[in-house]
Amino acid sequence: MPVSTDSARYTAWLERRCAVLLQLTLGMVLLACFSTLSFAAEENDLAGKVKDPGTQLWNEVRQREGVLQGTTQVAGMDSAVLINVDGERWRQFRMQQLIPAAGLALGGILALIALFHLIKRGVPVAGGPSGKYLHRFPDIDRILHWSVATIFIFLAITGLILLGGRLLLIPVVGDSVFGALASASKEGHNLFGPLFILGIFGLFIRFISKNFLASGDIGWLLKGGGFFAGKHPTAGFFNMGEKIWFWAVIVIGLVISATGLILEFPFFGQTRSIMALSLVLHGVGAVLLIGGAFGHIYVGTAGMKGSLDSMTTGYVDLNWARQHHDRWAAECEANDEVLSQSEVARAQGRSTLGEVPEPVIKGES
Amino acid sequence: MTEFIDGPLWYFALTVFIVGVIWRISSIFFTGKKPDYSVPRQASTGGAVATVFTRFIPRRDMAPKIRIQTVAGYMFHLGLFALLLFAAPHVAFIEHHLLGIGWTPMPYWAFIVASQLAFLGLLILWLHRVLNPVTRLISDFDDHVAAILTFVVMLTGCLALMEGFTGLRVLHRFTVELLMIYFPFSRLMHAFTFIPSRAFTGAWFARRGVDA
Numbered sequence: 001m002p003v004s005t006d007s008a009r010y011t012a013w014l015e016r017r018c019a020v021l022l023q024l025t026l027g028m029v030l031l032a033c034f035s036t037l038s039f040a041a042e043e044n045d046l047a048g049k050v051k052d053p054g055t056q057l058w059n060e061v062r063q064r065e066g067v068l069q070g071t072t073q074v075a076g077m078d079s080a081v082l083i084n085v086d087g088e089r090w091r092q093f094r095m096q097q098l099i100p101a102a103g104l105a106l107g108g109i110l111a112l113i114a115l116f117h118l119i120k121r122g123v124p125v126a127g128g129p130s131g132k133y134l135h136r137f138p139d140i141d142r143i144l145h146w147s148v149a150t151i152f153i154f155l156a157i158t159g160l161i162l163l164g165g166r167l168l169l170i171p172v173v174g175d176s177v178f179g180a181l182a183s184a185s186k187e188g189h190n191l192f193g194p195l196f197i198l199g200i201f202g203l204f205i206r207f208i209s210k211n212f213l214a215s216g217d218i219g220w221l222l223k224g225g226g227f228f229a230g231k232h233p234t235a236g237f238f239n240m241g242e243k244i245w246f247w248a249v250i251v252i253g254l255v256i257s258a259t260g261l262i263l264e265f266p267f268f269g270q271t272r273s274i275m276a277l278s279l280v281l282h283g284v285g286a287v288l289l290i291g292g293a294f295g296h297i298y299v300g301t302a303g304m305k306g307s308l309d310s311m312t313t314g315y316v317d318l319n320w321a322r323q324h325h326d327r328w329a330a331e332c333e334a335n336d337e338v339l340s341q342s343e344v345a346r347a348q349g350r351s352t353l354g355e356v357p358e359p360v361i362k363g364e365s
Numbered sequence: 366m367t368e369f370i371d372g373p374l375w376y377f378a379l380t381v382f383i384v385g386v387i388w389r390i391s392s393i394f395f396t397g398k399k400p401d402y403s404v405p406r407q408a409s410t411g412g413a414v415a416t417v418f419t420r421f422i423p424r425r426d427m428a429p430k431i432r433i434q435t436v437a438g439y440m441f442h443l444g445l446f447a448l449l450l451f452a453a454p455h456v457a458f459i460e461h462h463l464l465g466i467g468w469t470p471m472p473y474w475a476f477i478v479a480s481q482l483a484f485l486g487l488l489i490l491w492l493h494r495v496l497n498p499v500t501r502l503i504s505d506f507d508d509h510v511a512a513i514l515t516f517v518v519m520l521t522g523c524l525a526l527m528e529g530f531t532g533l534r535v536l537h538r539f540t541v542e543l544l545m546i547y548f549p550f551s552r553l554m555h556a557f558t559f560i561p562s563r564a565f566t567g568a569w570f571a572r573r574g575v576d577a
Contacts, residue, residue, distance in 0.1 A: 184524035349502040
């Protein structure tokens, strides 16, 4: 049975080969499975340990350790800084501290003025109107004052819209209206800002000679200007309160002007950090001046009867001058500068009765 | 509202402005005057031409008293003239909507300087009008409306400078249209009458031999 024996041996050989092949295939499949499983497990283990390249890049450019300069062919300040982390700190400070503090300060000043007015009801002219007058401010001073006042009020309104508008106005007027309002405020603010610089320069020139410290000024300050109790302290042409306001306008006005120019003309090499600091100083200075202006407006109108006349007609009542600026009033009286009602009326183009006489036209009855 | 302001109201304002100005000027020219039979001392033409130019400078004896008005007046009028004819948006508007031709507008920095001069000049002039006893006495409602309307027109124009918001542009155009409607019936007409007025005065004075 050689044939059958050969056939059986061949079959056995084939079966052994198939078995080996099967075992090898099975082994390879199992190896592949184990390899895959073990690689996946290894990858899962490394997932929390190896940084994602995107995250790594993001952390690099955030520059948490400070502002790092890269390299770029783009010319310009800060162009080599992709993201300045100080900008985020500034944004947080502006939104969370500066704006609420500004609102609190201005609201507090208004509340204090209202409380003071409720208690004191304004200071009347002692002895009432005398019917005699002193000339206090010429035309040029009053035009200068009201020019600066108009520009300042415009800048204050537009500045406050830019400072707190996103927080306060968007919920009221909506995004699109606020967008237009903010754009208009920005253009107007930038346009009128340089005029304010001219204004404070004019104030400085016109009023500095009367705003140096003089005897009696410290006493005026210690007595609180006589606002709260007692006799009105002695004062010259300007009292100490007015002098403080004058120097505040000049000094803070210069700070606001300088920082405003840094912000408005960002092409003199100032960095973003300097501009952020300028914006903070600009805002703080502006809030101080606006708060001071609230007090100035109150004292000049309802807070002190007769004060407004000095800036509208240019003349003040003699009793008002004796009460608030006694040394100046005494000087004027000594120099024979007291004017009668008719003299003031004539200078104002009015008759002594306070009315302009009707012109008489020849031939008309 | 935008379509109304850009469309019918604009054409109405333009019509009122053109017809009103022509009517006012022609009413002045056709009013006539009594014939002057006196012997003329000088030729009146020379006086007319000279006075048109000499009145640009205040008289020497008056100059110190009207320094504020002179300086502020030039600031305002030159600034407004530059803004009106050389501001880039105005040049584009004139080219595309009025004349069909344009010219080189002034640069941005010049626009800013011109508008600041115009604003400050107008503000000072109006404050002088209100605060000075003489000018206050001779001013009436028309003077204040004209000054305030002009100020508002300039202000809305500058607030719309970014040209990114239709609302701001339309607001400016609306105030311009109000001014155009008001213009012929107000003292703003001096923009057209100051030259014939000076010429008439100069001619009359020259004929009579008055050195003024």
